[in-house]
Amino acid sequence: MGIELRHLRCFLAIAEEGNLTRAAVRLHLTQPAVSRTLAALERHLGARLVDRTTHRFALTPEGRAFHDRAAAAVAAFDAAADPELLRRRPLRLGHAWSAFGPYTTPLLRRWQQAHPDTPLELLRIDDRTAGLTRGEVDAALLRGPVDAAGLATVELVAEPRVAALPADSPLAARASLTLADLAPETAILNPVSGTTTLGLWPPDSRPTATLTVANTDDWLTAIAAGRGIGVSAASTAEMHPHPGVVYRPLTDAPPVPVLLAWRDAAPHPAIPALEELARTIAHEHGAGGSGS
Template identity: 65%
Template sequence: MSIELRHFRCFLAIADTLSITRAAERLHLTQPAVSRTLRQLEQELGLRLVDRSTHHLALTPDGLAFRDRAAVAVTAFDRALGAAHHTAWPLRLGHAWSAAGTDTTALLRRWHEEHPRTPLELLRIDDRTAGLARGDVDAALLRGEVRAPGLITEQLTTEPRVAGLPADDPLAHRATLSLVELADRTIALNTVSGTTTLDLWPAAARPASTITIGNTDDWLAAITGGRAVGVTTSATAEMHPHPSMAYVPLSDAPPVPVVIARRDGPGHPRVPDLIRLAHEVIGRTAGGAASGTASGSAGGTAGRSVGGAAPDGG
């Protein structure tokens, strides 16, 4: 027996639903047919992809690794079929929040002017690699350290970190803050795509209380609602001014690298052109983006705006 595309689709349905029953419903197959297809795939690969020892299915480490490769293969196949029916092959650029920040418009317009026959689609995907690892996009704008296997990154710029506070917080009108001054507060952490972890604080002064959120919108809501404070990059102030938010530069927090990432292997032929343009549009402000000076009020008298390009969402 040889592995066919149907084996990949079946496995991905199981990986998404973690249920033979729901995978069968999605694929319009019987449960025995789905189980049989999974066994065939595991036998051909010589790997155990799904752990069936518990009441609920779970992917094994090999299954987790194979899921991304299978998704890339299926996406590439589907796009190849779609390209046969369309004159344009869109280039998909993923991001988890705010893309290139204030440079987003310039990037999109420059691309349209220089490559009018290749549409550039900007997709927000709340994922650490903005959908790149699983093949949902062709390239991605990411922040922080990217450790996903099979990805190649190039740094474009850096963004200084700032504290995000409710506008009526006692610290909101300070010129600068230190991380230690936030250690007794509840910290909102974006564990999906953010760059802030408790390791940012000195070991002896780490916050004891945190709340977990999954995207920038929820991060903002947690802070403006008075539930927490946060740490983000300076560009959040530019992209998300709010009358109930204040952003204060942090004097002792390292800056966050901004990178453009692609998969290691064949991909959209225009990805190199996109990378070159990103360096021109975003990389040109690298020196200024790293400085992070205050620039007055944003979104109301209570908001402090700090120069930069895009938020990290907490």
């Protein structure tokens, strides 16, 4: 048996709905038909994709790995078969937070002037690769190291790090801070799309308490509520101001690289022009990076 598009769509519906019955309703199929399609796909791949028992329904490690590939394949097919996109294919640029920082507006404006026939769509997606590995975007502005397979990256700028503090914190009265100043506080971390981990601190002076959140909005809310402190790139202060949060420079933290990333296989034809414009804007503002 060969894999067909219907097998991929069925698997994605199951993964997203978390239930065979709901997936069947979404696909306008019977539940036995969905079960047979999933079983056929698993036989072809030689791996169990979904752990389904009376009390549990979740993707297996193999299922999670296959999910991104299946989503990218379906997205690529849908884009190729869309007649509107064929006539006027946009360039979808993902980001998880802060986009291109202070260079975001110049990038969008100058792209529109130089490439009016290729709309540049900026999409915020709370994911480590901002939807790139899932095929939801054509390129992405990412921060920190990226180890996903099949991606090409180029460093555009390096941003200094800042501490994000509750506005009424005693630390907010200081002009700048060090990592040691933050160690006694609860560290609020975003493992979904953030760049800060406890590894940022030396092993002998790390925060002993942490709180995890799923996105930048929840991160800001938790800090403003006085539940802890955060560390981020400097552009966060400009792109995400909050009345309950104060940002202060961190003098001893390494900078955060801002990367332009895209898939190696069949990239959007406008990627070279986007890279050139992003580099030009960064250079004009006294910043720069290197390819990788």
